[in-house]
Amino acid sequence: MKLRRTMLYVPGNNPNMVKDAHIYRSDSVMFDLEDSVSVREKDSARFLIFHALRCIDYEHTETVVRINGLDTPFGRDDVEAMVRARPDIIRLPKTEKPEDIELIDELITKVEKKSGVEVGSIKLFAAIESARGVVNAYRIASSSERLVGIAFGAEDFVTNLHTHRSKPGTELFTARQEILLAARAAGLHAVDTVFSDITDDEGFREEVQLIKNMGYDGKSVINPRQVGIVHSIYMPSVQEIKTARKIIRAIERAEAEGSGVVAVDGKMIDKPVVDRSRHTLELARASGIYLDEIEEEESNA
Amino acid sequence: MIFCFALSLGADRVTIEKTMSIYDFEFNSVQLDLFSERRLVENFLSTRQLKLDPDVEYTCVLKTGGKIVGTGSLAGNVLKCIAVDAAYQGETLTNKIVTELELEAYHRGIEHLFLFTKSENRTVFQSLGFGLVASAGTLTAGTPAGGNTSAGAAETAGVVLLEKPEGQIDLWLKEPAASASCRGEGADLATTGPAADSAAPGPSTALVMNCNPFTLGHRYLVEQAALRAARQPSRQGEVPGGLRGDPTPGETPGEEGHVVHLFVVSAERSLFPEDVRFRLVQQGTEDLKNVIVHHGGPYIISGATFPSYFLRDSKEVTTAHARLDLQIFGEKIAPALNIRRRMVGEEPYCPVTAAYNREMQHILPHYGIEVEEIPRLLHGGAAISASKVRELIREEKWEEIEHLVPASTWNYLTSAEATAVIERIRREKRRH
């Protein structure tokens, strides 16, 4: 069960940050070839990430590369290079319609074949950053087998809407909902947008709590400090963990006994509940909670 | 976008200190034509007694929490207006800024960079690969040279000029490619540098002129220099107009050589393009056999060594710049060519040039170089000057112009080639 609570942005032309990106223990790191790299340094960043991915062991951290759009002079070279560098995911910025995904999917397949990389091994993330993208969210979400998630990019989105970001975030509400719904309907992950004010911890927490309540799998972060905050908010409560364990154990027992319907505390357990329980336990593990201790506690109770 | 700096690792978790990983800094280039953005940079610089020079073409800033903590700019091939807030890891920020400016310069096709800064910052920049060209501190106690300290301080901050790659000036002195234009029988010195001869050159005279364009006033000055130099006894066996000759051991100091080195200011900041100015000087002095015309290069009155010539600076700043330029001349250029005298026309019009000339009279004698001021050639009671010619061009008073310039210049001005330049002069209201 892949967790994507945090996706840490790393400017693609900065070796110091690139080489240590995984030490902040975010679930994913996103090497950026797009907005954080100036036009004249695109080639430089591309080669840096190309070689870094091939030589540096990022351990358990998922590697994502945000390439330049295919409508820019850099996009194609980015794909040629990055497929050969084998990040886990390629993230396409400013996705507006399913054709955008189809196009890049095709290109990735082509390069995978040319370079002997297993076809389909490199996954895709679509970043939706405009009204059009939001309106097309579900069609985008269901356009490719490679897609594993959608990310929301609010900065460009509010510009597109002719407004700006506000504290309560009302202007983002519908977009956030749409993207989440689309992701869930298509079975993908949903990752929320960055929070740029790194001095406002309170505001950040509120926003993370909000999107977690909405159902988001995680958030894009721009500063290592934000990683810890998100992870702590996503940490399940002890009660949630206990319930999840109960459910999983019931399922396991049922499977062992070959019985069909499973009930826990009088309620029928169906697939979504099982999935959520597994997810909860995964979150627990990732948060460093020792499940054995909880079990011990339970048996002593 | 936000940038990062790896920090201390404790056990198997990372301890993020409250202050400052580069993730906390934001880096932007500044839109110089937006008043509000420019203003922010100017305010930051003014807290360090610096200003944002008007000739700056590219500026970048480092911010944290929306506040500027560092800035640097590029003007042609010169890095300047660099300042960082000492409260925040100064050296790292400086590194980032200089690095960025260097890359920007590279992308603009500039490979030889200069950096102008306060002396106290010298080591920081030297660790970034910049070598010293010259430093101008206080020459007399109590005279501030940096323009940014209180009057009367005996040991005040000076300014330094650095360059990258290091040591270019020494290379330049050995062989500035094709910079010498030489006349004289038997001497084919078209591609040799000012100090081509391995034997020590005889004492010579120097002139530094912009010639924007070359006028009869310039001609007069060069003639005077050439005459005075030629009148001196030549050394045994020397070919007039050449640099070759048997070195005379124990030659008496003060004995004049007969070569005049005429340096034409190279900087491309004048209305007449450099190649045209140079050519007109060559043509206008062709008959003077002992005059060698050189390109001034980046080390004589350039945007790097004496930017005040091209900008309207305060008196203190102009003085500091002048000292730097003259120090380079006195310390490096003059010895390489054995220049013992520098001649200069009286400057009735331009206050910057006048200030420069004054400094010249103070400074060059320390290097054993005599400074001689020559009164300008008059026409109709007024000194003939290039600015007058440009003014007349603007006013289209062609009959008058013909009296002020030699035939070679006149032919150029009336040629088709000059039309674009003439147009520019008419349109632009500029000092140069």
Added chain:
Amino acid sequence: MELIRTGKAGTLESSDVLISVRTNPENTVEIKLKSIVEKRFGTHIRELVQHILKEMQVSSAIVDVDDRSALDCVIRARLQTALYRAAGIQKYPWEELQ
């Protein structure tokens, strides 16, 4: 690969390397290295640079390397970028870069 101008890439920030390459009138490979880890890694860095130049078929160059403790992959990346810039190449032979 023929170098037609000076190619420069990288920075002097920590863990990076600033590399500048240009043609060599002497038609050999000349490496000028400045590194804060010269004693320990000087030879290695020189060998690495030589190796990459050979891979990219560059036989004549002056390479200025100002190293600030960059990893091998960073040196590779910066050198490669500088070389392509020096050669004026914008169409990259990706197949060969495996």
